[in-house]
Amino acid sequence: MDNQARQQTSRNQWIFWVVAAGFILWAVAWACVFEPEHDEIEHFHAAWLMHQGEQPFDDFFEHHEPAFWNLLQLYYLIFGENYGIILTARLLTLAIFLLTSFYTFRVARFFTGPEGAWIAAFSFPLFNMSYMMANLFVRGDPLILLLLMICLYSIIGLTQKPVWSVREDRSLLFIFLLMGLAVAISPRAGIPVLTLFIAAGSFSLKRWKLGKSLGLFLVGGLIVCLPILIEALIYDVDHYIFWVFKFSTSIYPPFSPIRYISKLLITAAPIWLLAVYAVWRFFKFRNQPDAAGKWIILAMAVTNFAGLWASSRPFMQQFLTVIPFWGLLAGLGYDDLFKRLRHHLKLARFNWAGLLLLAGLIVLAGRSIPFWSNPAMTHRSAWIERAQWMVDNTSEDATFAAGMAFFHPIFMQDAVYYWFAGRYAYPTLDRLGRAPDPYTFQALRVTRPTIIHETFGEVWGFKFDPEFRQWLEKKYEPTPYKEYWIRKQ
Numbered sequence: 001m002d003n004q005a006r007q008q009t010s011r012n013q014w015i016f017w018v019v020a021a022g023f024i025l026w027a028v029a030w031a032c033v034f035e036p037e038h039d040e041i042e043h044f045h046a047a048w049l050m051h052q053g054e055q056p057f058d059d060f061f062e063h064h065e066p067a068f069w070n071l072l073q074l075y076y077l078i079f080g081e082n083y084g085i086i087l088t089a090r091l092l093t094l095a096i097f098l099l100t101s102f103y104t105f106r107v108a109r110f111f112t113g114p115e116g117a118w119i120a121a122f123s124f125p126l127f128n129m130s131y132m133m134a135n136l137f138v139r140g141d142p143l144i145l146l147l148l149m150i151c152l153y154s155i156i157g158l159t160q161k162p163v164w165s166v167r168e169d170r171s172l173l174f175i176f177l178l179m180g181l182a183v184a185i186s187p188r189a190g191i192p193v194l195t196l197f198i199a200a201g202s203f204s205l206k207r208w209k210l211g212k213s214l215g216l217f218l219v220g221g222l223i224v225c226l227p228i229l230i231e232a233l234i235y236d237v238d239h240y241i242f243w244v245f246k247f248s249t250s251i252y253p254p255f256s257p258i259r260y261i262s263k264l265l266i267t268a269a270p271i272w273l274l275a276v277y278a279v280w281r282f283f284k285f286r287n288q289p290d291a292a293g294k295w296i297i298l299a300m301a302v303t304n305f306a307g308l309w310a311s312s313r314p315f316m317q318q319f320l321t322v323i324p325f326w327g328l329l330a331g332l333g334y335d336d337l338f339k340r341l342r343h344h345l346k347l348a349r350f351n352w353a354g355l356l357l358l359a360g361l362i363v364l365a366g367r368s369i370p371f372w373s374n375p376a377m378t379h380r381s382a383w384i385e386r387a388q389w390m391v392d393n394t395s396e397d398a399t400f401a402a403g404m405a406f407f408h409p410i411f412m413q414d415a416v417y418y419w420f421a422g423r424y425a426y427p428t429l430d431r432l433g434r435a436p437d438p439y440t441f442q443a444l445r446v447t448r449p450t451i452i453h454e455t456f457g458e459v460w461g462f463k464f465d466p467e468f469r470q471w472l473e474k475k476y477e478p479t480p481y482k483e484y485w486i487r488k489q
Helices: 014-033 038-051 067-079 084-109 114-127 129-136 141-159 166-185 187-204 210-234 237-247 258-267 269-284 291-310 316-321 323-345 352-372 380-392 422-431 441-447 455-460 466-475
Strands: 399-401 451-453 476-478 484-487
Touching (some): 014 129, 084 141, 084 323, 114 269, 129 316, 129 352, 141 187, 141 291, 166 187, 187 210, 187 291, 323 352, 441 455, 441 466, 451 455, 466 476
């Protein structure tokens, strides 16, 4: 685009900062108010177990890579075992989202004015609340997205340099390291990392001789794989490969990503239309000087979208490595469309992008009302109060059993190996030919957890067994909290 378009006046840009401030206020309020989500508790508890010296896969059930829990352990090392980790980790995740948005903005600015860049960074999150919250829950996925966006920004920057020197060699090695860290957090980063790796390799052939390019990218491939190899050696290669890769890609029952895609299409229809328009314009004018960077963005959008079908259960968090690249296309589409409209229709310069994002913020606020007013939603402080009561009223060697991680008080040992995910762990292992014996009521009588949540019996199929209820009422007494039972002294 021309310099005049790149240097738009800043007098109408204030609306973007109003939208950003409104979003940050909303996100901080959400982090402070709402109860922890199931996956958040899973990660906090797994990190705590590792902090206690236990080994994932061997000592407790898990099927994610441990790298993210090692990061969470830093909180326990610095601040001790307390529930401040919930708010701290959420605010850090918000900071990661904002930093990712900054790099998304910077990537878009290679090709668009500031209005298109703001569309690229914030449009999809504002128009779909589920996708927005997927960016804010404490999981490894937001950190993966940040690493990918930094890599994308760096690679596109390299494509715009006519000559590569030693400095660019070092930049590529740094990019490879970030790719390796992304894959070490979750194998879900595999497809986007491979796409970026191939893109960088193909463009290197235009700058270097074949021998140098192959040599550097051979080293780069080793750097990308090194963090995974280290993890596999630490946590036992066989267990690591089975749980992280084989089990995680075979979880039963599976479902299609179509249900989430349809919701995203409906709630963010204008943004999708801008992205599709950008793709059409790109193929029509694909020989432009900046086409290399656009090819990479398009490749990321398409391959990552197709990669959703590689997962047996593509929840919204897996869309974090897909939607931002369609957001970049939407920013490109907006910039091209409104530049053409202003030229042909002689439209006065008006911040239509700011108006669109402001509408998105209003939509987000409106869709939040049912959540704020939902009586079934526990306040974060109420959840912590319940968890702390269980810790305070039991001994240090107390054990806990529930059917879901959400009910776990975090700082209490598990009564059984499959401490969560009983609903899908057993059927998945059965299909893989490694099914353990189903956990029975008789086994529970032997284990005798200190605290039981009734979902444990529900998951393993004996909640409505009259004998189980009689035993529960005889050996346990109800706590002040619904469906929690504590063993009698």
